[in-house]
Amino acid sequence: QVQLVESGGGLVQAGDSLRLSCAASGRTLSSYAMGWFRRAPGKEREFVAAISSGGGGVDYANSVKGRFTISRDNAKNTVYLQMNSLKPEDTAVYYCARGTYWLEKSSSKYDYWGQGTQVTVSS
Numbered sequence: 001q002v003q004l005v006e007s008g009g010g011l012v013q014a015g016d017s018l019r020l021s022c023a024a025s026g027r028t029l030s031s032y033a034m035g036w037f038r039r040a041p042g043k044e045r046e047f048v049a050a051i052s053s054g055g056g057g058v059d060y061a062n063s064v065k066g067r068f069t070i071s072r073d074n075a076k077n078t079v080y081l082q083m084n085s086l087k088p089e090d091t092a093v094y095y096c097a098r099g100t101y102w103l104e105k106s107s108s109k110y111d112y113w114g115q116g117t118q119v120t121v122s123s
Contacts, residue, residue, distance in 0.1 A: 006117040011122065014123050022081075049095070052103055057103055086119075094119055096114045
């Protein structure tokens with residue numbers, strides 16, 4: 001069993017930065033790709049970013065490319081999402097999830113999910 005707990009969300013202004021963390025307990029994440037997803041009000045959950053098990057491979061949604069950076073510290077069993085130049089359209093609940101070996105954009109490829117952390121960006 002794996003428990004994922006996100007933190008770091010909050011209310012910020014457009015142009016600000018936030019760093020989200022996803023801490024895992026129960027089992028090590030080092031053998032798995034990890035992903036971040038988000039769900040905005042009234043919208044479907046969407047892929048944000050993914051990182052390979054060793055951290056050498058990353059993938060981003062076009063909407064966040066160049067502004068967000070995903071990283072991981074396997075020694076701490078933690079994954080991060082650095083979000084810069086935030087926009088009001090980034091407002092959503094952000095979730096981290098455990099994937100498989102490959103970098104995947106589909107949420108169906110992820111088996112364990114955190115409870116989410118709210119990010120609100122005001123204009």
